[in-house]
Amino acid sequence: MTHSNKPTIYLASASPRRGQLLTQVGIPFERLACDIDETPHEGEAPAHYVVRLAREKAAAALARLAQSGAETRLVLAADTTVTLDGEILGKPADAAEARAMLSRLSGKRHQAMTGVAVAGQGRIETALSISDVTFRPLEPAEIDAYVASGEPMDKAGAYGLQGLGSVLVAEMRGSFSGVIGLPLSETVELLRRMGYPFWG
Numbered sequence: 001m002t003h004s005n006k007p008t009i010y011l012a013s014a015s016p017r018r019g020q021l022l023t024q025v026g027i028p029f030e031r032l033a034c035d036i037d038e039t040p041h042e043g044e045a046p047a048h049y050v051v052r053l054a055r056e057k058a059a060a061a062l063a064r065l066a067q068s069g070a071e072t073r074l075v076l077a078a079d080t081t082v083t084l085d086g087e088i089l090g091k092p093a094d095a096a097e098a099r100a101m102l103s104r105l106s107g108k109r110h111q112a113m114t115g116v117a118v119a120g121q122g123r124i125e126t127a128l129s130i131s132d133v134t135f136r137p138l139e140p141a142e143i144d145a146y147v148a149s150g151e152p153m154d155k156a157g158a159y160g161l162q163g164l165g166s167v168l169v170a171e172m173r174g175s176f177s178g179v180i181g182l183p184l185s186e187t188v189e190l191l192r193r194m195g196y197p198f199w200g
């Protein structure tokens with residue numbers, strides 16, 4: 001697929017995965033860093049949380065673009081979290097927290113959720129992807145070894161389904177791209193709704 005006839009979108013994300021996924025389906029993008037407060041609201045449901053954060057990231061990026069006078073096209077943002085029994089497991093703060101998260105996920109099914117937002121032309125549209133992921137029972141020594149690999153540290157729930165973390169997962173039902181940070185079919189659908197010429 002060539003990039004030549006497609007407009008560049010702004011990706012309001014520092015996540016390397018989100019960029020790789022867009023490249024995988026031939027969507028050219030420019031990155032735009034945006035820092036927002038990612039603290040969940042008191043009692044906020046995980047599905048609400050990821051969509052709210054995606055919306056806030058996109059809105060913050062759009063506001064920055066407007067300030068810089070840049071021509072605004074479409075801004076894309078997303079947020080991924082892992083939830084176990086209704087509780088939000090974000091990115092671990094340190095190795096001890098990564099070990100604790102992986103011990104909780106061991107032998108159980110959890111949900112991986114990604115909220116996506118596309119903003120531009122005075123509108124903002126959102127989507128939500130929810131997948132079920134089941135971990136096989138993990139031995140303490142393999143949790144230690146996995147944490148020592150460093151892979152868990154920048155990932156929600158302390159694992160990467162796309163990497164070494166794949167050996168911990170017995171089953172996944174849902175969207176692979178959604179679990180790892182950007183559900184591609186929902187994202188392309190949102191972009192097309194905003195007038196993006198995905199198929200040319």
Ligand SMILES: Cc1cn([C@H]2C[C@H](O)[C@@H](COP(=O)(O)OP(=O)(O)OP(=O)(O)O)O2)c(=O)[nH]c1=O
Pocket residue numbers: 012013014015016017018078079080081082091112154155156157159160161162165179180181
């Ligand atoms: C569950 C899971 C998460 N992840 C990653 C995707 C996200 O990058 C990260 C969750 O953190 P997010 O806060 O969604 O994203 P981010 O901080 O990496 O980037 P930004 O806010 O700038 O867009 O976890 C994987 O890479 N693989 C997985 O299997």
